[in-house]
Amino acid sequence: MPPSEPKHAPRLGELEACLLKHLWTVESGTAKSVHEAVGRPRGISLNTVQSTLDRLHTKQLLRREKVSRAFRYRASVSCGSLLAAMVSEAAARFSEDNSTAMAALIDAAQQLDHAALDELERMIAARRAEPENGHD
Amino acid sequence: MTDSLPGLAGLLAITGVVGMLIGSLMAAAGARFFISRHQSPALRCRRVQRLAVLPLVTSLLAILALLLPALFKLAGLIDDHCLAHGLHHPHFCLRHMPAFDAGPVAVTLVILGAWPLAGLLRAAFDQFRQARLTTTIARIAPEGRRLIRTDADSPRAFLLGIRQPRVVLTDGLIRLLSPAERRAVVHHEIAHARSGDPARRLLLGLLMPMHLPQARRRLMHQWKQAIEERADDSVAARGQGLDLASALIKILRAGAPKAPMAAFSMGADSADIALRIRRLAGRAPEQPASPWLERSLIAALGLTSLAIAGKHHVAETFIGWLAGQ
Numbered sequence: 001m002p003p004s005e006p007k008h009a010p011r012l013g014e015l016e017a018c019l020l021k022h023l024w025t026v027e028s029g030t031a032k033s034v035h036e037a038v039g040r041p042r043g044i045s046l047n048t049v050q051s052t053l054d055r056l057h058t059k060q061l062l063r064r065e066k067v068s069r070a071f072r073y074r075a076s077v078s079c080g081s082l083l084a085a086m087v088s089e090a091a092a093r094f095s096e097d098n099s100t101a102m103a104a105l106i107d108a109a110q111q112l113d114h115a116a117l118d119e120l121e122r123m124i125a126a127r128r129a130e131p132e133n134g135h136d
Numbered sequence: 137m138t139d140s141l142p143g144l145a146g147l148l149a150i151t152g153v154v155g156m157l158i159g160s161l162m163a164a165a166g167a168r169f170f171i172s173r174h175q176s177p178a179l180r181c182r183r184v185q186r187l188a189v190l191p192l193v194t195s196l197l198a199i200l201a202l203l204l205p206a207l208f209k210l211a212g213l214i215d216d217h218c219l220a221h222g223l224h225h226p227h228f229c230l231r232h233m234p235a236f237d238a239g240p241v242a243v244t245l246v247i248l249g250a251w252p253l254a255g256l257l258r259a260a261f262d263q264f265r266q267a268r269l270t271t272t273i274a275r276i277a278p279e280g281r282r283l284i285r286t287d288a289d290s291p292r293a294f295l296l297g298i299r300q301p302r303v304v305l306t307d308g309l310i311r312l313l314s315p316a317e318r319r320a321v322v323h324h325e326i327a328h329a330r331s332g333d334p335a336r337r338l339l340l341g342l343l344m345p346m347h348l349p350q351a352r353r354r355l356m357h358q359w360k361q362a363i364e365e366r367a368d369d370s371v372a373a374r375g376q377g378l379d380l381a382s383a384l385i386k387i388l389r390a391g392a393p394k395a396p397m398a399a400f401s402m403g404a405d406s407a408d409i410a411l412r413i414r415r416l417a418g419r420a421p422e423q424p425a426s427p428w429l430e431r432s433l434i435a436a437l438g439l440t441s442l443a444i445a446g447k448h449h450v451a452e453t454f455i456g457w458l459a460g461q
Contacts, residue, residue, distance in 0.1 A: 009269065009272070010272075011268050011269070011272050012272045012275055012276065014275060017272070017275035017276050018275075020276065021276060079276060079278075080286070080287050081287070082276060083273065083276060083277060083284065083286050084286040084287045084288050086269060086272060086273050086276075087273065087284070087286045087288060087296070087304055087306070088286075088288050089269065090266070090269050090270070090273070090296060090304075091288075091290075091292055091294065114389075116410060117385055117388060117389055120381070120385055120410065120413045120414070120417070121382070121385055123413075123414070123417045123418065124378055124381050124382050124385070124413075124417045127378055127417050127418075128378055
C-alpha cells in the first residue's frame with residue numbers, strides 16, 4: 001500500500017520521533033518489543049512507550065492491528081513522504097513569511113520572460129567561452 | 137492624580153515608544169538614501185543590520201536621555217529644581233515622582249505601542265512555530281546528515297534550522313541540475329550557513345515590527361538581496377559562479393510557469409534573481425564604502441540625546457502633553 005501523504009505535517013516530540021524511526025527500520029512491533037528496543041535503554045517505562053504509540057496512532061502516523069491480545073504497530077507513512085510534507089510546509093511558510101529561519105536559493109518565483117532568460121543564458125555561454133573559464 | 141513610581145514608568149514607556157518612532161523614521165531615511173545596489177553585499181548587510189536595530193537604540197537612548205537629569209540630581213551634580221518651576225508638566229525625577237493620571241497614559245501607550253507590540257508577538261509566534269517544525273524535521277531526518285533530500289517536485293534549495301542549519305534539496309532540483317550545478321547550489325547554501333544568515337534572519341524578524349511598513353519591506357528586501365549576493369560571491373570565489381548562474385536560470389525556467397504571481401505574496405519583494413545572474417556572469421563594479429551613514433547616525437543620535445537631556449523641560453512637557461497630563 002503506498003504511504004499516504006499527510007495533509008498537515010504533524011509535530012513530533014523526541015520520543016515520538018524515536019519510536020517512529022524504530023518502526024521504519026523494523027517495519028512492525030508491539031508496545032513490548034518497541035519498549036525492549038527503544039524504551040528500556042533510555043530508562044523509559046512500558047506505559048510511556050504504550051501511550052506514545054497511541055498518540056502516534058491518533059496522529060495517523062501509525063497503523064495498528066490486534067494480534068492475539070496486543071496491538072501490532074507499523075508506520076503508515078514513509079520517512080521520505082513525511083519529510084517531504086514537512087519540508088514543503090516549511091517552504092510554503094517561507095515564501096509567505098519573510099521572518100522565518102531559512103535562507104533560500106530562490107525565495108519566490110520571478111516572472112522573467114523567456115527572452116530575458118535566453119539573454120542571460122547567452123551571457124553565461126559567452127563567459128564560459130572566455131579562455132580563463134575554459135575549465136568550467 | 138497620584139505621585140508614584142508607576143507614573144514615572146508609564147511616562148518612560150511613552151518616551152521609549154516616541155524614541156522608537158524617531159528611530160524608525162531615521163531607519164527609513166537611511167534605507168532610502170544610504171544603501172544602494174552598487175555597494176558590496178557585505179556593506180549592505182552591515183548597514184541594513186545597523187538600521188534594523190536603530191529604533192531599539194533610539195528608544196533606549198530617549199529613555200536614558202530623559203532620565204539623565206534625574207540621575208545627575210541624585211548624584212548631586214545638578215540642583216534639584218523640580219519644585220522651583222512648578223508642576224505644569226510631569227517631572228522625570230526620582231525624588232519627586234511625576235503626578236500622573238493612569239487613564240490617559242494607558243490610552244497613549246495603547247495608541248502608540250500596541251501595533252509594534254502586536255507585530256513583535258506575531259513575529260515571535262512565527263519563529264516559535266518555525267522552530268518546532270524545524271526541530272521535528274531534524275528529529276526524523278537521517279542522523280548526522282547535513283543534507284536533507286526530499287521527494288518534492290518543485291526545484292528548491294534552502295536552509296533549515298538556526299544553530300546547525302541543514303541544506304534541503306528537493307528531488308525536483310536534483311533532477312533538473314547537472315552535478316556541477318548541484319555542487320554550486322549546495323555551496324551557496326553552505327555559505328549562508330557559514331555567515332549565520334538563519335540566525336540573523338530570526339533577529340531581523342524580531343526587530344522589524346519596530347519599523348514603518350514601507351521601510352520594513354525595503355530593509356528586508358535589501359538584506360535578502362545582499363545575503364544572496366554575498367553567498368553567490370563565495371561560490372564564485374570557488375570558481376563555480378557560472379555553474380550557479382546556469383542553475384539559477386534552470387530553476388527559473390522550471391519554476392516560472394508553475395508559479396503564478398498570485399501564489400507568492402512576496403512578488404517584487406523577493407531577491408532580484410536576474411540581477412544576481414548578471415552579477416555572477418559579469419563583473420559588476422562596486423562603489424567603495426562611504427562612512428557617511430555611520431557618521432551621520434552617530435552624530436544625530438549624540439546630538440538628539442544631548443538636546444533631550446539639556447532641554448529636558450521641553451521634552452517633559454512634550455511627553456506630558458502626549459500622555460494627556
